[in-house]
Amino acid sequence: MSEKERRVISKPIVKLFLVLVASIIVSDFMTQAIMLVIEIPITWVYQLIDIVLHALLTIPVVYIFAKRPMSELFIRSEENLQVADSTYDKLIETNEYLNNLFTYANVPIVVWDLSLKITQFNTAFEQLTGYMSVEVCGQKIDILFPNFSAAESLDKIRNTSTGERWETVEIPIQCKSGQVKTLLWNSANVMTKTRDKVSATIAQGYDITNRIAAQKALAQSNELLSSLMKYSPIYVLIKEVNSEQSRVLRVSENFRDMTGIAAADMIGKTMTELFPAAFAEKIIADDWESYSQGKNLTLAEHLNGRDYYTVKFPFTMGERNVLGGFTIDVTDEKQALKQLHDAMNSLKSVENDLREKNTELEQFTYTVSHDLKSPLITIKGYAGGLMKDIANGRTDRFEKDLKRISSAADKMTGLLEDLLELSRIGRVVHPPVEFKLNDAVNDMLALLAGPVKERNASVIVHDLPAVNADRGRIQEVLQNLVENALKFVPGEKDPVIEIGQQIHTNGEHVVFVRDNGRGIDSRYLETIFGLFNKLDTASVGSGIGLAVVRRIIEIHGGKIWAESGGIGTGATFYLTLPFIKQ
Amino acid sequence: MIVGEPLVILLVEDNPDHADLVKRNLEDFQVANKIYHVEDGEAALHYLKGLGIYAGSVGNPRPDLILLDLRLPKIDGLEVLKEVKTDSGLRNIPVVVLTTSDAELDLAKAYEYHANSYVTKPVDFDSISDLLKDLGYYWLAWNKRPW
Numbered sequence: 001m002s003e004k005e006r007r008v009i010s011k012p013i014v015k016l017f018l019v020l021v022a023s024i025i026v027s028d029f030m031t032q033a034i035m036l037v038i039e040i041p042i043t044w045v046y047q048l049i050d051i052v053l054h055a056l057l058t059i060p061v062v063y064i065f066a067k068r069p070m071s072e073l074f075i076r077s078e079e080n081l082q083v084a085d086s087t088y089d090k091l092i093e094t095n096e097y098l099n100n101l102f103t104y105a106n107v108p109i110v111v112w113d114l115s116l117k118i119t120q121f122n123t124a125f126e127q128l129t130g131y132m133s134v135e136v137c138g139q140k141i142d143i144l145f146p147n148f149s150a151a152e153s154l155d156k157i158r159n160t161s162t163g164e165r166w167e168t169v170e171i172p173i174q175c176k177s178g179q180v181k182t183l184l185w186n187s188a189n190v191m192t193k194t195r196d197k198v199s200a201t202i203a204q205g206y207d208i209t210n211r212i213a214a215q216k217a218l219a220q221s222n223e224l225l226s227s228l229m230k231y232s233p234i235y236v237l238i239k240e241v242n243s244e245q246s247r248v249l250r251v252s253e254n255f256r257d258m259t260g261i262a263a264a265d266m267i268g269k270t271m272t273e274l275f276p277a278a279f280a281e282k283i284i285a286d287d288w289e290s291y292s293q294g295k296n297l298t299l300a301e302h303l304n305g306r307d308y309y310t311v312k313f314p315f316t317m318g319e320r321n322v323l324g325g326f327t328i329d330v331t332d333e334k335q336a337l338k339q340l341h342d343a344m345n346s347l348k349s350v351e352n353d354l355r356e357k358n359t360e361l362e363q364f365t366y367t368v369s370h371d372l373k374s375p376l377i378t379i380k381g382y383a384g385g386l387m388k389d390i391a392n393g394r395t396d397r398f399e400k401d402l403k404r405i406s407s408a409a410d411k412m413t414g415l416l417e418d419l420l421e422l423s424r425i426g427r428v429v430h431p432p433v434e435f436k437l438n439d440a441v442n443d444m445l446a447l448l449a450g451p452v453k454e455r456n457a458s459v460i461v462h463d464l465p466a467v468n469a470d471r472g473r474i475q476e477v478l479q480n481l482v483e484n485a486l487k488f489v490p491g492e493k494d495p496v497i498e499i500g501q502q503i504h505t506n507g508e509h510v511v512f513v514r515d516n517g518r519g520i521d522s523r524y525l526e527t528i529f530g531l532f533n534k535l536d537t538a539s540v541g542s543g544i545g546l547a548v549v550r551r552i553i554e555i556h557g558g559k560i561w562a563e564s565g566g567i568g569t570g571a572t573f574y575l576t577l578p579f580i581k582q
Numbered sequence: 583m584i585v586g587e588p589l590v591i592l593l594v595e596d597n598p599d600h601a602d603l604v605k606r607n608l609e610d611f612q613v614a615n616k617i618y619h620v621e622d623g624e625a626a627l628h629y630l631k632g633l634g635i636y637a638g639s640v641g642n643p644r645p646d647l648i649l650l651d652l653r654l655p656k657i658d659g660l661e662v663l664k665e666v667k668t669d670s671g672l673r674n675i676p677v678v679v680l681t682t683s684d685a686e687l688d689l690a691k692a693y694e695y696h697a698n699s700y701v702t703k704p705v706d707f708d709s710i711s712d713l714l715k716d717l718g719y720y721w722l723a724w725n726k727r728p729w
Contacts, residue, residue, distance in 0.1 A: 366685055370653050373682040377703050377710070378599040384707015385606065404599050524656065533655070 023057035108183070108205045111190075112141045114161055116154070119200060128183075128207060130176035146174035160187050160201040173205070181209040229253060229263070235308075235327035239271075239287060240320050246271045246287045249322065258303070258329075279303055290314055291323050306331040356554075363531050364419070371415055371532050375408035382408075415532070418544040422531070425551045430470040432556075434580060437464035437511065440475045441499055448482055455486050455495050462500035465509050465579040473552045474577070478513070480549050481573050485515035488571070493517075502574075509579040514572040520564040528562060553577065589722045592645035593619045594626040594662065595680075596654050600703065604649065604680075607714040615722060618645065623657025626650070627665055630672055645675060647721045650697075652681040652688055660691050667696040674728065676721060 031050040102109055108125035112118050117140055121133040129136075129144065136143055145153045153171045160166065166187040174180050183205035190200040229236060229252045236252035247270050253263040259274055271280040271287075282301075290297040290312040301308040310327040382401040389397065441461050445452065452459060459482070467474065482497055489495035498514040520528065527533050529550045532543040553560040556577050564571040591608070595601040601619050608615060618641075620626045628634035629642045636642045648666065652659035659679070666672045676698040681688065684702050692700050701717070704710055 366683070369685055370682045373703075373705060374597055374600070376705050377682060378597070378603070380705050381603045381707050381710050382599070384710070385603070387707070404602075408599060521656075527658075 020058060024054065027053040027057045105204075108207070109202065110141070110144075110205070111200055111202045112157070113200045114198065116141050116157055116161070118143075120202075125205070128175070128181065128205070129173060144173045146172055146180045148172075157201075160189060160203075161198050163189060163198055165189060166203070170208075171205075181207055182212050184208045225250070235325075235329075237325045237327070239323050239325070241284075241287045241291050241323045242321060243288045243292070244284070246284050246323070248274070249320075275303070286312060287323050287325075291321055301327070307334045364423075372412060375412040375415075378408035379405050418532075422544060422548055422551060425473070425548060425555065429555060430472060432468045432578070433471055434466055434468050435471050436466045437474070440471060441478055444475050444478045444482065448479060448486075451483070451486055455489070457486060457489075457495035457497060460496070460498045460500075462498070464499070464501055464511060465581070468578045468580055469556050470552075474556075477549050477552050477575070480545050481513040484545060484573075485513065485517060485571075488517035489515060490518060507581070508576065509581070510574050510576055511579075512572050512574050514570065516570040519567050519569040520562060520571050521567060522564070525562050525564065529560070589615045589646040590643050591615050591617045591722075592626065592629060592648045593617050594621075594623070594648065594650045594654065594659065595619065596621050596651060600651075603710060604714060607711050608718055610711075615718070616643075618642070622655040623659060623662040625656075626654075626662050627657065630666065631669075646727065648675055648677045649680045649717075650677055652679060652683055652692070660688070660695060663692060663695045663697055676725070676727075678717065678721065 027050065030053050031046065034049055034053075035046055102120065102122050104123055106124055108128045109120070109122045110118060110125055111120035117138055118136045119138075121131070121136050123133075126132055131144075141157055142150050142154050149172050156166075156169055156171060166185055169185045169187075170182060171185050172180050172182050185203050185205050187201050187203035189198045190202060191197065192199045229250060232252040232254060234252070235255055235258060236250075237248065237255065238250040239246040240249055241247075248266050248268060251263045251266045255261070255263050255266060259266065261269075261274065266274060271283045274280070275283065279301075286297055286299060291314040294314055296314075297310075297312040299310045299312070301310050307330050308327050309330045310325055312323055312325045314321075314323050316322065382405050386398065386401050386405075389395065389401075438461065441464065445459060445461075451457075478499075482499075485497045486495055493516065496516045498512075500512055500514075502510045502512065504510060529546045530543075531547040533547075550560050553575055558576040558578070560573065560575040562571055562573050593601055593604055595604065598621075601621075605617050605619070608617060618629065620629050625634070626648075628636050630645075632639065632642060650659050650663060654662070659681070663677055663679070666675065666677060673696070677696075678699040678701065679692045679697045680701055680703060682703050689700055701713060704713060
């Protein structure tokens with residue numbers, strides 16, 4: 001029989017025994033006292049009194065014990081022995097179980113008493129804090145708290161003493177190393193037997209340091225993202241996409257400038273809800289292409305007269321198909337670029353004009369230096385010769401030399417007039433009018449009726465296009481070409497002149513003037529258009545005619561060129577002008 | 583003075599008045615010479631190469647000097663110069679460019695094409711006379727030729 005079993009059983013018997021002994025002593029003492037007072041010498045009386053007193057004192061004792069069945073004392077001791085035995089074992093077991101649970105639980109557990117001193121501190125807590133149980137047990141709980149929050153935390157701890165129970169309270173603790181960790185606590189109170197007071201508090205902590213750090217980082221990156229969305233000058237659009245539709249997840253606030261809809265109101269909306277149907281359809285297709293093929297897309301987009309440059313990039317966000325997009329409004333840049341381009345083009349055309357003028361000027365200088373000087377040399381040369389002849393009394397060549405001088409002067413006058421005329425073409429431009437080229441040809445032929453008849457020439461005129469040009473000048477061109485044709489058909493031949501048009505495969509109209517004259521050597525097809533260039537020195541004219549013709553055509557933005565199969569095959573002059581296409 | 587055979591000059595000049603002035607001056611100074619005159623670049627090349635109307639002709643003796651105007655009908659004077667100076671049979675004939683043009687480009691081109699001399703026609707009778715006299719003396723009397 002163990003110590004505890006003995007205690008359970010011996011208690012009532014010892015009590016009974018002690019009460020009985022005490023009652024006998026008390027009754028003996030009282031008997032002696034009565035004997036002394038009444039001085040009864042008779043022994044039997046003394047014995048009687050002794051018995052009565054014993055009875056009086058012991059009966060109630062026995063009665064009290066007898067009230068609980070006497071047998072109980074014995075039976076109980078038998079049965080209770082067994083019950084107590086198993087309860088005790090269970091208690092031990094539970095205790096051990098709890099001890100192990102406490103000691104080796106994964107969660108840090110600490111117990112403090114009413115004076116807020118730590119009474120228990122488990123292994124998990126040791127691992128968490130670096131403190132050993134022996135270091136902290138008996139210490140006040142605030143040994144675990146960092147300075148900055150110790151007072152506040154102690155208040156929370158004190159509240160548990162008044163019976164408050166924590167579901168979750170966040171209390172930071174400071175490890176032995178000084179590192180501060182945040183724990184999420186819950187507690188339970190251990191009450192006194194009377195269950196009206198807290199005798200100790202058991203609390204478990206859950207380390208949420210990492211979680212808090214992660215939450216903080218998440219909050220920060222969220223804040224960063226929000227700032228980006230708020231202040232971004234670039235349009236940022238994050239969408240959830242599928243093959244049918246794209247839906248806004250996040251959007252930068254500047255999107256209001258593009259769509260007229262506040263960013264907050266765009267969230268959750270589909271492309272179809274936000275943009276014109278055709279544009280939305282294209283976005284959805286592009287989005288899906290980028291997402292499904294997992295590749296970045298760079299696009300030029302146009303919406304409401306503005307140009308955008310967009311980059312789309314797919315990424316994964318959990319189960320969602322997410323697509324990010326950056327868009328820049330490049331309308332102004334594009335416009336600026338176009339303006340720059342236009343400016344450069346007009347500069348180029350100015351440069352070309354300038355070059356043309358320069359060539360013209362060079363041509364003019366050359367002409368002046370040669371063609372005008374030439375008759376001057378003749379004049380001065382023969383004048384000098386004449387003077388010498390006069391001095392020598394020689395008269396035989398007077399008339400001839402004077403004629404040379406006179407004709408050189410005439411030639412000079414003609415050249416000056418021609419030059420003036422050429423320069424006028426460049427300076428005086430009549431506003432263009434629309435007219436039928438056939439009408440101009442008819443007017444021109446009316447003017448040339450005399451020479452045409454004189455040469456017995458036949459002029460065939462086909463249907464010609466209408467043109468937008470300086471009518472007087474164009475008529476001049478036609479007249480010049482027909483006069484040339486008449487001039488270069490040998491005298492013994494009747495000139496046949498044909499005026500018509502060709503329409504090339506590229507739609508370009510070309511008008512031609514064809515003759516059956518002497519033709520042009522292929523080497524001179526270009527030089528004939530030069531100022532004062534003449535193929536035949538004997539021919540009439542200064543050689544300015546085709547230069548004037550080319551000048552007029554070029555001023556109208558057209559071209560003129562000559563073709564010929566060679567000497568004896570006739571020549572054809574082709575020209576283009578701002579024709580009006582029917 | 584000049585001895586022996588009269589020297590042959592080919593005058594390429596489109597202006598008949600100028601040609602006459604040249605001829606007259608050269609005659610006046612009695613340089614023993616014979617002037618052949620053509621009026622354009624094509625005729626000049628035909629004369630020199632025995633082509634066209636000069637084919638098989640004896641009317642085109644090889645010149646001892648060419649007086650070449652630059653601005654000519656049909657084939658330009660510079661073109662004639664270039665052809666003469668690239669023709670191994672003709673290139674050693676001295677070519678004097680005699681022109682009204684004092685354009686720098688013409689001057690530069692003429693020397694680029696190996697002209698032997700470049701002179702502009704003076705607008706003054708005495709100067710023309712002096713020039714032609716000097717030209718005649720220099721090229722026909724003083725200048726030594728390998729033939």
